[in-house]
Amino acid sequence: SYELTQPPSLSVSPGQTASINCSGKNLGDKYVCWYQQKPGQSPVLVVYQDSKRPSGVPERFSGSNSGNTATLTIGGTQAVDEADYYCQVWDSTTAIFGGGTRLAVL
């Protein structure tokens, strides 16, 4: 079955750029979504179709996908961005999530 791999954790200083990677075989051939989940809250879609932002998501969130790696980039990271981030794709008719990356803004 298809697998998505994310680093378990990432730390970034406020104002810096955070880049969260998601890897999978030929990932660039699929559309990647990214979800943000803060403690005790439901996930929120922040990027879909690799690089599109839903209405209401700040412009500092951007995405890219090529080869075997997709990346969620948060430019000018703020304390409110501290959360778990999950990548997700559809493998045929099954949705697959990555293991999640905990972003700490220190």
Next chain:
Amino acid sequence: QVTLRESGPALLKPAQTLTLTCSFSGFSLTTNGMCVSLVRQSPGKALEWLARIDWDDDKKYNTSLRTRLSISRDTSKNQVVLRMTNMDPLDTGTYYCVRTRQDYSYALDVWGQGTTVTVSS
């Protein structure tokens, strides 16, 4: 405004069946391209997709759980029902109902608040 709300038993015993109801508003499951997915999350763990039902009543399931899952809809009530048989303590977690959009390449764009299910004898 699109909202989804999950309801179901908070506590189940092993081997019982979970019946989870998702009530939604702000969209119709008969509108072309609209879908509803069920996703769960065990405590401290990653998200796990369970099933999806589409505007045309097509249904998709997590292959590893297929024999235990059944998803259905009542379009007159704007509800989706997920049944999961033979519940086990490992099925303990938060279960989310999520709108899914074909035009977003099936992105899960609006999430319910989730409902916590505990399986214990």
